[in-house]
Amino acid sequence: MAPVNLKAATKVYCSILFDHINPSPCTLCGQSDSGGLCADCLPLLPRVTEPICRCGLPHGDDSTTLADPVAPLCGRCVRQPPPFSASQAPLQYNFPVDALITRYKHRADLTVERAISPLLAETPLPWVDTDALCPLPVHWRRRWRRGFDQGAHLAHLLGRYWQRPVLPALVRQRATPSQQGLTRRQRQRNLRKAFECQRPVSGLRLILVDDVMTTGSSARAAAQCLLDHGAADVRVWTLARTLGHRRD
Template identity: 90%
Template sequence: MPPLCGRCIRQPPPFSASQAPLQYTFPIDALITRYKHRADLTVERALAPLLAETPLPWADTDAVCPLPVHWRRRWRRGFDQGDHLARLMGQYWQRPVLPALVRQRATASQQGLSRRQRQRNLRQAFHCQHPVAGLRLILVDDVMTTGSSARAAAQCLLDHGAEDVRVWTLARTLPPPLA
C-alpha cells in the first residue's frame, strides 16, 4: 500500500483508495483540458490504447460510477467527461456503469479555487438517485487535484449505503515536493 499524504493522515478521505495512471503535468494537462472543455474526442481515441491496457484496479468492484457535472455545464460543453470515461472504463473492466449520482447544485468551477473554497463549493452538491446499498463502487473522473470532488461524491454514496468507494481518475496532480 502506498504511503498516505499528510492531509490524508490528518483527515482521512471517505473513499478507501485512489488510483490514476497519469500525472496531471504537460502534455497530459493540455490534452485533458481539450478533452474536457472542447469535447475533443480525438484525445480519448489517442489515450484508448493506454486505457484499454489499464487493469481493473480492484477486483471486488460491483460497478463503476461516474462523478457527474451539473446538467448546465454538460449542456454548455456538450459533454460530461466523467460519464464518458466511466462508460469507457466500465467496458474495458467489464463492470456495469451505475450513474448513481447527480450534481443537484450548479457549483462554480473548481479551477483556481483553494482547497477550502473547493470544499465549501461542493457542500450539498451531489444527490444519490439510484440504490447503492451494499455495493463496492469505483468513482470515475478525469482529474484529481485536491480530492474535494471525490471526497464529496464518495461521502454521498457512503451516506446512501455503499459498502465501499474507491476513486479512479485519468490523471492526478501530485503534491509539490518537500523542500
Template identity: 50%
Template sequence: MFFNLFEERIPANRCVLCARPEADALCAHCRRELERCCALSGPLCRCALPAPGLQPGELCGRCLRQPPGFRAGYCDWAYRFPLDRLINAYKHQGQLPVERALETLATGAPLPWPEADLLCPLPAHWRRRWVRGFDQAERLAAALARHWRRPLVPLLRRRRATPPQQGHGRAWRVRSLRHAFQALPASRGRRVLLVDDVITTGASLRAASHALYEAGAEEVRVWALARTLEGSHR
C-alpha cells in the first residue's frame, strides 16, 4: 500500500511511496510498480505523447494540424498514479524528501540530445516561487545538468504572472501564455534543451520556445519528467 503523501509527512530514511525503511528514497518494490504503471515505451511524437507505429521525424495527427514550436520532446514517464502523487506532494505540499526520488527517475536515462549546448529550466513566476519556496523545474534542471555534464543557463524570464494552468484546456492556456516569456540575448545561436517537470498540453513550452527562437536560438527541444496522456488533462 502506498504511503498517504497528502495527509502525512514523509519520514527520513523511508521509501517515499510506501514508507518502508529505505536509504535510496524509492524501495525496489515501489520502483518496479512505478515502471509498471508509469514508464512510457515506444516512439514519442514531437509533443512527447506516445505514438505507436510512428516513424522517426513523423508527427501525430494533432501535431500535423499545429506543430509544436520546439523541435522534439523527450519524456520517460506518464503523469499518472502513483507518480502524479509524488510530483504533487513535492510541488504543492513542500515534501522535499520526494526530490531525491524524482531526481533518481529523471537521471535514469542518458542525455537524449547529445548536441545540446545547455539546459534551461522553464521558469516559474517569482510569486509562485515565493509561495512554494523553490522552483521545481530549476532544481530538476540543476540535477540533470550535473548528471549530463551540460551547463545550466537560465535564458528565460517570466514577463508576467499567469493563472494556474491546471484544469484549463489547451486553447485557454495558449491565450493566457501569449508573450508570458522573454528570452535573454545569450540565446542567440544556442541549442537549448528546455526542462520542465510535467507537460500537460505543452502550451507553456510552446510559448517559451517561441521566445527563445525570437531571441535567436538555433534549436530548441524540450525534456520533461512526466507527460499527461491524452484524455487525462486536469
C-alpha cells in the first residue's frame, strides 16, 4: 500500500468538515448560496454538444474532419482508432471549467465537487451495460503530495449516482512527468508502460473515469492495458474535454 501523506490528507478532510459547517458563496458570482455554484451560474458552464466522435470531440469542432458524414469516427480516429470504444464529457475545458478543475485537482478544493454535483446527479449513465467504473489513477507520489486523487473521487461520486461499483483495477507504476505542455507524441512516449492492471477485469465492460481529456493519450494507454488483461470493452468518461486548436 502506498504511504499516506497525513498532512495533505488532514487538509482535505478538514476542508470537507469546514465546508459543511460554513458553506462558501457561489464559486463564480460570489453570491450567498449553499456552496458550489448557484442556480444562475450552473447553466453558464460550457457544454460539449452532440454528436460526438469516439474520441469525445464534437463532429462540428474545427479540430476534426469527418471521413464519412455517416461514420461515427472523425478523420483522426480513422487514421489511428483509440482502443476505447467511446468517450463522453459533459463540459468543455474552457473558462470557468478549467479554473474550477485546477482548484479541484491541485488544491483539493472540494467546494468544486459540490459545485458540479447537481450536474453529475442529472447526468444519466451513458452506457447501461457497464459493469464497473475504473478511476484513471495518479502515481502514489503525486497523490501523496496532494493528499487527493480526483479520478477516484469522481468515480465514487458517479458510482453512487449511476449505481455501479468502483473497481480500482489500475495502478500507475511509473511516476511520469506532467503531461501539461507536451505534444501528442511526447505524451505517448511519456506513458509507455505507465499503467499496470492489479485486479481481474476479464469479460468486464468498464468506464475509465478522469477529470479532463486533452489529447487522450492517458486514456488510450489505460484502456489498452485493461483490454490486454481481458476487459470486454472500455469506454471513457471525463468531466471535461479539451476542444479547438490545442497542441497535440
